[in-house]
Amino acid sequence: xxxxxxxxxxxGADDFYAELLATHEGLSKADSDALNARLVLVLANHIGDxxxxxxxxxxxxxxxxE
Amino acid sequence: xxKIFEIPLYAYERSADQDAETPxxxxxxxxxxxxxxLGAAIDFAQQGIEVVVLDDNDKVSFGSRAVCYAKRPLxxxxxxxxxxxxxxKGVEWNIGKVFFDERQVYQxxxxxxxxxxxxxxINLQQYYFEEYMVNRVRELQEQGxxxxxxxxxxxxxxxxxxxxxxxxxxxxxxQYHLEADWLIACDGATSPIRGMMGLDFVGxxxxxxxxxxDVIMEAEFPTxxxxxxxxxxxxxxxxxxxxQPDGVWRIDLQLGWDIDKEEEKKPENVIPRLKAMLGDDxxxxxxxxxxxxxxxxxxETFRKGRVLFAGDAAHQVSPFGARGANSGLQDxxxxxxxxxxxxxxxxDESLLDSYDYERIHGADENILNSSRxxxxxxxxxxxxxxxxxxxxxxxxxxxxxRPLVNxxxxxxxxxxxxxxxxxxxxxxxxxxxxxPGSPCPDVPLGDEFLLPKxxxxxxxxxxxxxxxxxxxxxxITVTRLALSTKTDPTQMxxxxxLGEAESGVYLIRPDQHVAARRPSFDETLIRAAIRRAIGKE
Ligand SMILES: Cc1cc2nc3c(=O)[nH]c(=O)nc-3n(C[C@H](O)[C@H](O)[C@H](O)COP(=O)(O)OP(=O)(O)OC[C@H]3O[C@@H](n4cnc5c(N)ncnc54)[C@H](O)[C@@H]3O)c2cc1C
Numbered sequence: 032x033x034x035x036x037x038x039x040x041x042x043g044a045d046d047f048y049a050e051l052l053a054t055h056e057g058l059s060k061a062d063s064d065a066l067n068a069r070l071v072l073v074l075a076n077h078i079g080d081x082x083x084x085x086x087x088x089x090x091x092x093x094x095x096x097e
Numbered sequence: 098x099x100k101i102f103e104i105p106l107y108a109y110e111r112s113a114d115q116d117a118e119t120p121x122x123x124x125x126x127x128x129x130x131x132x133x134x135l136g137a138a139i140d141f142a143q144q145g146i147e148v149v150v151l152d153d154n155d156k157v158s159f160g161s162r163a164v165c166y167a168k169r170p171l172x173x174x175x176x177x178x179x180x181x182x183x184x185x186k187g188v189e190w191n192i193g194k195v196f197f198d199e200r201q202v203y204q205x206x207x208x209x210x211x212x213x214x215x216x217x218x219i220n221l222q223q224y225y226f227e228e229y230m231v232n233r234v235r236e237l238q239e240q241g242x243x244x245x246x247x248x249x250x251x252x253x254x255x256x257x258x259x260x261x262x263x264x265x266x267x268x269x270x271x272q273y274h275l276e277a278d279w280l281i282a283c284d285g286a287t288s289p290i291r292g293m294m295g296l297d298f299v300g301x302x303x304x305x306x307x308x309x310x311d312v313i314m315e316a317e318f319p320t321x322x323x324x325x326x327x328x329x330x331x332x333x334x335x336x337x338x339x340x341q342p343d344g345v346w347r348i349d350l351q352l353g354w355d356i357d358k359e360e361e362k363k364p365e366n367v368i369p370r371l372k373a374m375l376g377d378d379x380x381x382x383x384x385x386x387x388x389x390x391x392x393x394x395x396x397e398t399f400r401k402g403r404v405l406f407a408g409d410a411a412h413q414v415s416p417f418g419a420r421g422a423n424s425g426l427q428d429x430x431x432x433x434x435x436x437x438x439x440x441x442x443x444x445d446e447s448l449l450d451s452y453d454y455e456r457i458h459g460a461d462e463n464i465l466n467s468s469r470x471x472x473x474x475x476x477x478x479x480x481x482x483x484x485x486x487x488x489x490x491x492x493x494x495x496x497x498x499r500p501l502v503n504x505x506x507x508x509x510x511x512x513x514x515x516x517x518x519x520x521x522x523x524x525x526x527x528x529x530x531x532x533p534g535s536p537c538p539d540v541p542l543g544d545e546f547l548l549p550k551x552x553x554x555x556x557x558x559x560x561x562x563x564x565x566x567x568x569x570x571x572x573i574t575v576t577r578l579a580l581s582t583k584t585d586p587t588q589m590x591x592x593x594x595l596g597e598a599e600s601g602v603y604l605i606r607p608d609q610h611v612a613a614r615r616p617s618f619d620e621t622l623i624r625a626a627i628r629r630a631i632g633k634e
Binding site for chain 1: 480483484486487488490491495497498501
């Protein structure tokens with residue numbers, strides 16, 4: 032079984048982060064929340080693997096591994 | 098013209114039991130002539146077991162209530178002799194459309210699998226459904242079957258005794274006492290019997306109200322299921338439009354929690370809402386209006402001594418997914434053959450523990466599915482609404498999001514995984530859908546179909562395998578049904594029952610669920626499987 036990758040994995044991390052902020056630029060709080068929600072769903076679908084998704088939910092909730 | 102639900106179909110008639118000196122003892126008394134009570138009674142009568150149905154009313158369901166019936170209940174109803182009239186009268190549909198705000202976000206096709214005698218779904222008013230069942234009762238009576246419906250017989254009291262239930266019944270001509278070896282409580286969601294016996298009914302009540310209206314109209318809408326999230330005509334809420342026979346349309350409008358139910362039900366308030374939805378120029382007539390609060394809950398156990406609960410009395414779900422009547426019919430389908438074996442002295446009363454196990458499993462699956470639909474349709478927090486709306490927005494442009502849209506997961510029968518009546522799966526390459534515990538899927542056999550051949554007796558289905566023509570075990574005769582994939586042009590038999598396996602031997606229960614399967618006949622193991630399937634191993 033593969034595990035959620037929690038080591039640095041994005042080449043050009045600063046570029047990605049800037050793009051993420053730019054996508055939100057000028058949006059109201061509500062529109063930004065909606066965008067984040069859509070982004071989560073798009074990424075989750077790309078990952079697909081249910082076990083990894085559960086690990087990702089736990090990681091995002093800042094839960095330490097048992 | 099009177100509507101069918103306004104005509105007494107089983108008018109009160111005095112029964113000799115009312116004049117008896119001491120309470121008459123009946124074998125089986127069913128309380129409630131709703132779809133589940135009638136289904137149980139027909140099943141008992143077909144097995145030659147004397148049954149009396151008591152109902153406090155004398156008519157079929159007031160208004161349509163349940164409209165959507167799934168394949169498995171239709172197959173069960175066919176075994177009970179009323180499946181075909183339902184399909185003939187019902188409306189078949191496959192296309193659904195989902196709207197969000199002002200736009201259609203996508204449409205789907207149920208794409209029903211080929212090779213089944215019955216359609217995936219039909220829509221039909223509950224009053225027709227009950228009428229066909231009453232017709233079937235009359236037909237059985239003409240054939241001399243021991244079945245009786247007593248209209249306007251209201252059960253006032255039920256007392257549990259060691260070997261029977263004592264019942265007090267009220268009629269237009271006064272009260273009488275009756276005894277039942279076994280009482281089947283099918284007295285609906287508010288089950289007075291549950292209350293009389295002080296039994297629990299636990300679960301979740303959803304804080305929401307829905308206006309349910311059946312309207313008669315000449316409309317151009319196609320035969321499709323239309324579901325709206327947050328439409329302009331019902332802001333912040335949901336709506337559903339679904340077709341029934343006779344130009345009747347079912348409309349569900351979510352109203353929210355904080356409303357005055359009596360006010361909302363008045364035609365002067367209902368009609369403007371419907372006009373906003375259907376358009377000002379559509380002419381319609383209101384047939385029936387009701388307001389519902391949904392609940393998802395079940396009894397802790399469906400049996401209390403000689404009293405068994407089935408249908409809405411035992412469990413309740415929200416209507417998203419059409420699981421109420423559909424699952425109730427699976428309850429009595431599961432129960433009646435077991436009781437028949439107990440009456441025949443073949444099985445012990447402990448076989449009824451498996452009714453509890455299997456149907457609680459079914460109820461929990463239905464409650465889980467319908468709670469999830471309700472949570473999607475009515476988000477309970479700001480963030481759940483944000484996520485829900487994100488799914489809907491994405492579903493318009495990206496296919497991946499469509500399976501996440503949940504406007505009701507339509508009823509499918511449950512597999513009794515882990516049931517004590519199952520033998521371990523020994524057909525290792527066999528398809529998952531026919532593993533022990535599963536309801537047999539139908540298969541075309543030339544001009545005929547598999548399920549009617551299975552009927553309501555234990556069957557040994559052999560596919561490209563040898564076995565004796567019949568086996569006697571513990572008082573049960575299991576008859577062989579020999580089939581071959583070599584003569585099956587569709588190859589559906591292979592696909593649904595063999596998968597990668599070369600051959601298969603299935604032990605099938607009277608309710609058409611798989612009890613055991615193996616690659617070939619093995620007398621010792623099949624005999625053990627039969628004993629296990631009747632609770633004796
Ligand atoms: C708006 C709506 C839509 C629905 N849509 C669907 C759907 O699409 N598909 C689906 O499968 N299900 C649907 N359902 C659920 C379905 O209607 C019920 O699950 C079904 O009617 C349950 O049948 P029942 O026989 O258990 O109970 P009921 O139909 O409620 O029958 C109970 C009977 O018991 C009688 N009774 C009660 N108390 C006593 C007493 N003390 N003495 C004698 N008799 C008594 C009553 O008169 C009644 O006839 C829907 C329900 C609603 C409300």
